[in-house]
Amino acid sequence: MTYKVCITGASSGIGEALAYYYAQKSADLTLIARNTERLNQVKSHCEKLGATVTTALIDIRDHQQLNDFLVHNDQQKPIDLIIANAGPSLKQLSNETADYYSAQRAMVDIHINGTFNSIYPLIQRMQQRQSGQIAIMSSMNAKIFLPGRSIYGAVKAALLHFSLALRQQLRNDHIKVNVICPGWVKTPRTDLNQFSMPFKVTAVTAAKTIGKGLNKNKAVIQFPWQLTTVIRLYNILPLTIQEWVSHTLYFAKSKDND
Numbered sequence: 001m002t003y004k005v006c007i008t009g010a011s012s013g014i015g016e017a018l019a020y021y022y023a024q025k026s027a028d029l030t031l032i033a034r035n036t037e038r039l040n041q042v043k044s045h046c047e048k049l050g051a052t053v054t055t056a057l058i059d060i061r062d063h064q065q066l067n068d069f070l071v072h073n074d075q076q077k078p079i080d081l082i083i084a085n086a087g088p089s090l091k092q093l094s095n096e097t098a099d100y101y102s103a104q105r106a107m108v109d110i111h112i113n114g115t116f117n118s119i120y121p122l123i124q125r126m127q128q129r130q131s132g133q134i135a136i137m138s139s140m141n142a143k144i145f146l147p148g149r150s151i152y153g154a155v156k157a158a159l160l161h162f163s164l165a166l167r168q169q170l171r172n173d174h175i176k177v178n179v180i181c182p183g184w185v186k187t188p189r190t191d192l193n194q195f196s197m198p199f200k201v202t203a204v205t206a207a208k209t210i211g212k213g214l215n216k217n218k219a220v221i222q223f224p225w226q227l228t229t230v231i232r233l234y235n236i237l238p239l240t241i242q243e244w245v246s247h248t249l250y251f252a253k254s255k256d257n258d
């Protein structure tokens with residue numbers, strides 16, 4: 001039977017690259033985002049690659065609409081893998097919101113509640129069939145304290161913690177849970193950044209690494225290895241030295257918000 005994958009935030013960047021990655025494997029895809037034109041472009045490219053595609057234009061903050069859609073979609077054919085990927089940067093949100101604090105609230109709402117809204121309608125259904133896989137998009141930023149990244153780092157750290165606990169919680173139900181912690185990936189979101197992004201990878205590389213990590217059921221899928229090593233070293237430093245490193249090496253160079 002064809003593997004069925006649902007991806008939120010599939011109209012751009014990493015979500016789009018993941019859609020193409022699974023389309024090449026002839027998966028049955030359900031793609032969710034808000035932008036009609038971009039989502040339709042991704043859909044037709046996936047179809048050319050051999051996938052069957054269903055799209056839904058939903059803001060993942062809309063709990064009821066997302067719940068109704070996911071339950072209906074899962075009833076038609078069970079979803080094997082849900083990738084809760086959607087989420088903007090603070091800079092992207094500041095174009096949509098009235099002020100900085102509204103953007104921060106929207107950040108929490110989309111990344112945290114939006115992720116819950118994307119997975120909870122499916123958990124009980126996966127428990128009933130004792131199979132399924134849930135992938136949650138965090139970030140390498142979850143593991144480092146950076147000025148200008150306080151709210152983004154906080155939501156991603158919450159998702160990292162949540163995912164690892166959920167992985168244990170759902171283990172006996174044979175549901176796999178994986179959390180994804182990329183470093184910088186070239187996407188429309190990072191194209192807005194005006195600072196250097198060491199070890200940045202393409203979205204295609206990111207999608208391949210994520211796909212392989214999910215296939216191996218890795219608890220944490222983190223990349224690239226160079227940044228992973230730097231963050232590991234940072235994490236064993238005493239807090240005062242971490243603060244010095246964050247402030248001196250990062251904030252001194254950029255006051256940009258992501």
Ligand SMILES: NC(=O)c1ccc[n+]([C@@H]2O[C@H](COP(=O)([O-])OP(=O)(O)OC[C@H]3O[C@@H](n4cnc5c(N)ncnc54)[C@H](OP(=O)(O)O)[C@@H]3O)[C@@H](O)[C@H]2O)c1
Nearest residue numbers: 009011012013014033034035059060086087139184185187
């Ligand atoms: N790029 C990086 O360096 C990087 C690094 C670590 C983690 N991440 C994480 O990876 C994920 C994807 O980032 P990206 O770089 O691929 O960004 P992107 O190119 O801006 O894509 C973001 C996607 O999220 C969707 N989205 C945003 N708000 C939404 C909402 N309220 N409801 C439904 N969909 C929404 C967007 O679609 P619409 O606008 O069509 O709704 C778009 O498809 C994010 O969670 C991000 O935090 C990215």
